[in-house]
Amino acid sequence: MAVPIEVKNLTKYYGIGKRGMLMKALDGVSFCLNQNEILGLLGANGAGKSTTIKILVGAVKPSIGHALICGQKLSKQLKRKIGYLPESPYFYKFLTGFELVNFYARLSGMKAKDARDATEKALEIVGLADAADRELALYSKGMVQRAGLAQAIVHDPQILILDEPASGLDPAGTADMADIILRLKSRGKSILICSHSSEEVQRLCDRVVILSKGKIAACGKLDELLKKSGQTDMRFETDAADDIARIESAACAIGVKTISKQPAKMPLSEFFRRLVK
Amino acid sequence: MIWLIAANTFRETIRQRFALLAAIVALALTAASKYFLRLDLGHDQLKFVFDFASGAMNFFGIVIAISASCSILAAESENKTVITLLSKSVNAADFAFGKALGVCMALAIFALAIFAAACASLIISKADMPDGNPAYVNYAGVFAYCFVQWLKLCMCVAMSVAVCSLSRSFLFAVSVSFLCIFCAVLSEALTGMGGSSWAAKITSYALPDFRYLESSRIMAFAPIDFKMLLNMGAYSAVYIVCALALAAWFYSRRDF
Numbered sequence: 328m329a330v331p332i333e334v335k336n337l338t339k340y341y342g343i344g345k346r347g348m349l350m351k352a353l354d355g356v357s358f359c360l361n362q363n364e365i366l367g368l369l370g371a372n373g374a375g376k377s378t379t380i381k382i383l384v385g386a387v388k389p390s391i392g393h394a395l396i397c398g399q400k401l402s403k404q405l406k407r408k409i410g411y412l413p414e415s416p417y418f419y420k421f422l423t424g425f426e427l428v429n430f431y432a433r434l435s436g437m438k439a440k441d442a443r444d445a446t447e448k449a450l451e452i453v454g455l456a457d458a459a460d461r462e463l464a465l466y467s468k469g470m471v472q473r474a475g476l477a478q479a480i481v482h483d484p485q486i487l488i489l490d491e492p493a494s495g496l497d498p499a500g501t502a503d504m505a506d507i508i509l510r511l512k513s514r515g516k517s518i519l520i521c522s523h524s525s526e527e528v529q530r531l532c533d534r535v536v537i538l539s540k541g542k543i544a545a546c547g548k549l550d551e552l553l554k555k556s557g558q559t560d561m562r563f564e565t566d567a568a569d570d571i572a573r574i575e576s577a578a579c580a581i582g583v584k585t586i587s588k589q590p591a592k593m594p595l596s597e598f599f600r601r602l603v604k
Numbered sequence: 605m606i607w608l609i610a611a612n613t614f615r616e617t618i619r620q621r622f623a624l625l626a627a628i629v630a631l632a633l634t635a636a637s638k639y640f641l642r643l644d645l646g647h648d649q650l651k652f653v654f655d656f657a658s659g660a661m662n663f664f665g666i667v668i669a670i671s672a673s674c675s676i677l678a679a680e681s682e683n684k685t686v687i688t689l690l691s692k693s694v695n696a697a698d699f700a701f702g703k704a705l706g707v708c709m710a711l712a713i714f715a716l717a718i719f720a721a722a723c724a725s726l727i728i729s730k731a732d733m734p735d736g737n738p739a740y741v742n743y744a745g746v747f748a749y750c751f752v753q754w755l756k757l758c759m760c761v762a763m764s765v766a767v768c769s770l771s772r773s774f775l776f777a778v779s780v781s782f783l784c785i786f787c788a789v790l791s792e793a794l795t796g797m798g799g800s801s802w803a804a805k806i807t808s809y810a811l812p813d814f815r816y817l818e819s820s821r822i823m824a825f826a827p828i829d830f831k832m833l834l835n836m837g838a839y840s841a842v843y844i845v846c847a848l849a850l851a852a853w854f855y856s857r858r859d860f
Contacts, residue, residue: 403695404693409691413684413687417683
């Protein structure tokens with residue numbers, strides 16, 4: 328079976344105004360997204376993430392190389408296998424949430440009745456069922472982001488391409504979005520996530536591709552990339568001060584140095600999430 | 605796909621405040637044309653009312669056609685909604701034809717409203733005329749004229765879509781579209797002035813000849829010439845399809 332996304336030697340030049348001057352946005356990028364995998368595309372601003380994604384959805388033409396979807400070049404029919412969430416999505420504000428998602432469901436080739444049912448289901452999944460009849464002009468940024476995810480998943484695509492899925496979301500929304508993405512993975516979807524947030528990528532992704540100045544700087548499984556050779560981190564949890572002293576002395580006795588010791592704290596995002604839930 | 609995009613664009617067009625305002629002004633002028641009779645410089649009273657309605661439809665129709673097409677297409681690129689559209693089962697041709705069709709549908713409503721206002725104005729003016737006046741108005745002919753003018757507006761839309769496919773800014777698209785319409789209106793005069801100048805010839809071939817469509821105005825006061833109507837329809841259809849095909853070709857090669 329063909330891999331969901333295969334990118335081979337992708338190179339893209341953009342004209343930069345001055346006559347004949349070209350800027351290389353992508354330089355021989357090759358990677359693949361495997362079946363039922365979450366792949367993170369990381370990189371600084373201008374690293375080439377958005378260009379890569381735009382090439383995958385057919386909004387930008389590559390100068391050299393190609394991107395294959397399920398082993399084939401992108402076509403009108405093949406686009407039905409892709410769900411795309413743009414970065415900071417902006418949609419037609421005069422439409423209601425339901426109308427927007429239904430419109431994109433129909434554009435994905437669904438019949439009217441199927442589209443209506445799928446729209447209701449998608450809005451339910453992203454938690455917008457109650458706001459479905461409200462115009463998008465009245466949505467908050469986070470709600471627009473959720474509507475964006477709903478339109479990406481409404482036609483039940485095999486491949487999801489999510490550009491900054493947590494952009495504009497509060498910590499609770501970010502956590503919800505992560506849960507939805509993991510649920511989609513458990514349903515067999517292959518997901519490409521483009522993000523600035525290393526925390527988000529670390530939590531969700533099986534593998535990462537790190538782009539720098541249009542080239543691949545690193546690619547592989549997170550555990551392998553993040554492993555520090557010959558070092559092991561250990562964490563203990565105890566309420567008794569005596570235990571800590573005993574552990575420290577035992578470590579000292581065998582020549583292991585204590586580098587840091589601090590009271591356990593929960594991350595701010597988790598604290599916020601507990602408060603607002 | 606084209607119908608879905610067209611229906612959405614239609615909704616977008618009728619919500620545009622500027623287009624709505626222009627349409628309301630055009631309708632008000634058409635309905636009130638009878639009261640502008642003192643501006644008449646010796647025309648037949650009914651002809652003046654009809655000319656006034658036709659002028660309002662032409663001027664405001666072209667303004668709506670260009671501003672609506674350019675703003676909708678520029679907004680698609682600037683807001684990047686076009687990328688989400690193209691990620692679905694939509695290609696550049698669906699996009700160009702769908703967008704143009706949506707604006708043309710809104711312009712059809714505008715043309716129908718102007719037709720109704722013009723007919724009302726003509727009926728009222730005719731009722732005010734002294735008995736025994738032999739003035740004849742062919743209302744079906746007025747409808748035919750409005751239809752031809754709508755085709756003309758559709759040509760303006762197609763031209764604007766073609767310009768937008770090459771442009772990245774709203775201002776550039778609007779300016780170039782208006783320039784094209786200006787040249788189209790004057791194309792015959794340009795060829796006349798320039799004689800055998802190649803630039804004048806290319807302009808007259810590349811841009812539609814609006815003067816040809818204007819000859820349909822005689823149908824308002826005479827029986828409908830169906831052959832003429834058919835020729836005008838075919839002429840407009842060929843131009844619209846060619847302009848939109850060109851736009852689709854440019855869009856298919858464009859990076860968003």
